[in-house]
Amino acid sequence: MNIDSALKLDAQGLLAAVIQDAATGQVLMVGYMNPESLKLTLKEGRAWFWSRSRQKLWLKGETSGNFLKVIEVRIDCDADAVLVRCTPAGPTCHTGETSCFYRIISSDGEISEAGATAGRP
Amino acid sequence: MNIDSALKLDAQGLLAAVIQDAATGQVLMVGYMNPESLKLTLKEGRAWFWSRSRQKLWLKGETSGNFLKVIEVRIDCDADAVLVRCTPAGPTCHTGETSCFYRIISSDGEISEAGATAGRP
Numbered sequence: 001m002n003i004d005s006a007l008k009l010d011a012q013g014l015l016a017a018v019i020q021d022a023a024t025g026q027v028l029m030v031g032y033m034n035p036e037s038l039k040l041t042l043k044e045g046r047a048w049f050w051s052r053s054r055q056k057l058w059l060k061g062e063t064s065g066n067f068l069k070v071i072e073v074r075i076d077c078d079a080d081a082v083l084v085r086c087t088p089a090g091p092t093c094h095t096g097e098t099s100c101f102y103r104i105i106s107s108d109g110e111i112s113e114a115g116a117t118a119g120r121p
Numbered sequence: 122m123n124i125d126s127a128l129k130l131d132a133q134g135l136l137a138a139v140i141q142d143a144a145t146g147q148v149l150m151v152g153y154m155n156p157e158s159l160k161l162t163l164k165e166g167r168a169w170f171w172s173r174s175r176q177k178l179w180l181k182g183e184t185s186g187n188f189l190k191v192i193e194v195r196i197d198c199d200a201d202a203v204l205v206r207c208t209p210a211g212p213t214c215h216t217g218e219t220s221c222f223y224r225i226i227s228s229d230g231e232i233s234e235a236g237a238t239a240g241r242p
Contacts, residue, residue, distance in 0.1 A: 001231070001232045002229075002230045002231055002232065003226060003230040003232065004230060006232055010173075011132075011133075012132075016137050016151050018139050018148055018151060020148055024146075025145075025146025025147070026146070027139055027141055027148065027204050029197065030137050030139060030197065030202040038226075039230065042226060042227075042228045042229075042230060043228060045228075052131075072225060073225065073226045074222040074223075074224060074225055074226065074235065075222065075224050075225075075226050075232060076150065076151065076221040076222050076224075077214050077215065077216055077218070077221045077223070077224075078221075079232075081151040081221075081222075082226070083148050083222040093198050094198065095198055097198070100197040100198045100199075100202075101195040101196065101197050101202075101204040102195075102198070103195060103196050103197075103198075104193060104194065104195055104196075105124060105159075105163060105194045105195065105196050105203070106163075107163045107164060107166075108163075109123045109124040109125060109160065109163060110122070110123055111122045111123065111124065111127055111196060111200075114195065
């Protein structure tokens with residue numbers, strides 16, 4: 001089976017793409033890919049996305065230099081999301097944090113910087 | 122800051138939700154949450170989603186018994202995705218696989234069961 005026939009795109013023609021550090025297992029970011037950005041990712045071995053806000057292709061790291069080198073690309077059971085296991089060249093988040101998921105939501109919905117809270121929110 | 126004011130929902134009023142095994146780091150699935158399902162997840166400590174196909178709330182495990190016990194919920198820098206670190210009660214995928222991401226995409230776009238291929242696709 002090939003992605004040309006298998007992909008189940010959403011109403012915007014996109015797939016969710018989870019970026020995971022292949023070495024540490026840390027989830028670094030979530031982005032969106034259209035079929036073209038997925039093919040570029042597979043072909044070049046660097047993660048490409050579709051920017052929903054700018055409505056254009058973007059190569060992660062094209063301005064920051066923090067490219068995501070692709071180790072492995074996986075697809076889920078219903079073919080509407082991909083998991084891209086990568087080696088990041090630097091911090092993935094534009095804030096300078098290693099991961100975009102640097103904040104915790106507590107059980108009452110309050111958002112705080114991670115680190116102070118451990119275990120069940 | 123509270124999720125009531127912070128969430129950046131998509132055109133369908135949803136957030137992407139990445140489910141990760143808190144013990145192993147394995148990414149288990151991607152689903153979608155509306156604010157109500159996120160609040161149920163935070164309050165009950167079990168992962169709730171919004172089904173885009175059925176247009177209703179669903180508690181993961183309500184039919185299979187394979188609930189996802191919540192250890193920690195994180196939110197990303199632009200507040201449009203959450204990372205839910207869980208302890209799964211059983212296989213997360215409806216196919217019986219541990220993770221929904223049990224297939225690999227090779228560099229030419231071919232999809233195959235994982236295991237046979239290692240390293241760079």
